[in-house]
Amino acid sequence: MLEGKATFEVGSAFYNPKAEMVRDLAILAAAIYRRDRGHLRVLDAMAGCGVRSLRYALESQADFVWANDSNSDIQGILHQNLAQLKSKQYRISDRDAIRVFFDCYNQQDYYDLVDVDGFGSPVPYVHACLSACAIGGMIYLTSTDGRTVTGRAADNCLSDYGAVARSHPAIHEQGLRLILGNVQQQAASRGMGIEPVFSYFTGQTYRVMVRLVSSIQLNEKNYGFLGFCHECGTYQTVGWRSLGRSHCPHDQRWLVVSGAMWLGKLHDVLQITQMIKLAKEWGWISQVRLLELMQAEAEMPPYFYTLGEIGRRGKLDIPKSNYLIQTLKELGYRASLTHVDREAIKTDADLKTCVRIARTFSS
Template sequence: MNRRQEGQVTFEVRNAFYRSTSQTARDLGVLAAAVYRQNHPSLRVLDAMAGCGVRSLRYAVESKADWVWANDANPEVAPVLSLNLAQLNGCFQLTHWPAKRLFADCYQRQDFYDLVDIDSFGRASPFLGACLQATKLGGFIYLTGTDSRTVAGHDPDACLGHYGTYGRSHPAAHEQGLRILIGSLQQQAIMQGLVIEPVFSLFQGQIYRVMVRLAKAQISFADLYGFLGYCHQCGHYQTVGWRYLSQATCPDCSLPLTLSGPMWLGPLHDPPFLAWMTELAQVWHWPQRVDLLELMQAEAGLPPYFYTVGELGKRGQMDIPKRDRIIQALKQAGYRASKTHINPQAIKTTATFKECLQIARRQ
């Protein structure tokens, strides 16, 4: 048989689902789970859509999970899943249930997990409320969305129907996709007297992955859940709170802003936790993941949007400026600025678009 290797495990795919290009997301999940395991007495993982079982294997072998429940709704992958998971010597459970039934069963039996991984295809919305029912307080939810057309603003009506938010198209729309997922999950958690706290957020090749921590409701929901305004006339971005929706105009053009939302406006990442993940990635000799995690730490805490160098060049009617030179100049001018993992040709900064454009023109 044709066996594959990823991380420390080998496995077969056969007729089961496996996307090799998603290894980055799996690597980050394994790192986060391993850090969690180092700080807790045990790690129990619920892999709701196991596919060929590579995530389940890696959580058990690399993250040192004590127990893995691997589930895939397609019973036809049972032979390959059973073959791959046999390496775990009985420290697992295998089922073929629809994900919602899986989560409901966990809730009914009060069987809560430290990490619930939902690697769905298409919309994440059907699982937003249900996955909370299987997650331990303080545990992690690792959620996937692949409906980039919807959350990136190309079908705002569908976005409203599936996520309860109106997503519009603009240059930073892929970051918006991450924020819509987090915000929608946050809204579901609030209804249950809980909140979620982002651990990290990853956009890669039209796939949105967010890992969040489930916690008791102790923060002001409205302060971190609001609207993003964009001016198509001049490129200006600003966040807009619920109390100021009637005043959402561009300070430069005095035109109404195009609003997307509501969505999560807080940090996409938890820098202290990412620092622990970075240390572990260094020990494991994963230099590419170290670079990614360091970039995530740098962009954490910056405004919930970015400016692309292409947009700066277009609006400034100039040759496209070099991103790194603009970032350096912004920092020298007293602004915070960073690259972003979401777009390799974009800048996150505390400067306004107008200020960024002025600095870019001088480069």
């Protein structure tokens, strides 16, 4: 197999070729960290066949990579694939990831990038992986549990995230924000904070990369609730002190509230700008397009409106996103596409305004 600069065998190890973009984004972020900091030590806690470990070493120029996977049956493949690296560049182990994280903490062996690519919810690993990350370093988390974060498994969401997830058109962005909120809250409980580097919904899985910082970032403005009115389709952020009076501003109906979740930026604009520049240098055109979408949506509110919903409520054909965005900007609103749903727009205008603009195009 060939991916990026890595040549590898899969054998019986897990490898998802459809997740190459997920790995590309991590490689770009890690390469920028290595360039800016002058060092990069990576802990790949659930390495699978080792393709990520190889790419961190070969493309991001990692000084050291620890490839761990608790499945002892694939150790042969890991050794075979990583043998192409210099002996001092890597370590291979078959230990439980949580034990690895706490051993790193006990030995004060902190890593610049901790990659946690597991199945299901990432929450069981969050507290432990914070212990293995250096201050200023990055953590890359995966969630494959879409049912929990989209409101289809309410009890699981309560037990994993300490939150309520309700169904609405922007549920997949909600998934990213629930994960970020959980990491932020767990970091705050230890007197630290996280800053999102980027957040990515692939269509099946949720990936967030965060930077660990030494000061608490959690506050009532960036960590709270999202309200949705099923009657008129309006979204509204709801603060902790407003939970008892969360009404729709249009018809005074009670909002359906999800949270608590992260309400701040999904992406670091400066980091995304640097990733775009590097991706252009490497000739990664598809990655540039995705990153430019992320860059545009970074400053937008924590929700979006689907084109189908705008058309349905206005009893119109599905409107053109470019026309909606251009017209909204001309009227003084912020608006952009979103990578989460290519048939949706993010804007600080309400849904009724979007419907009214869509009607002007239709007429």
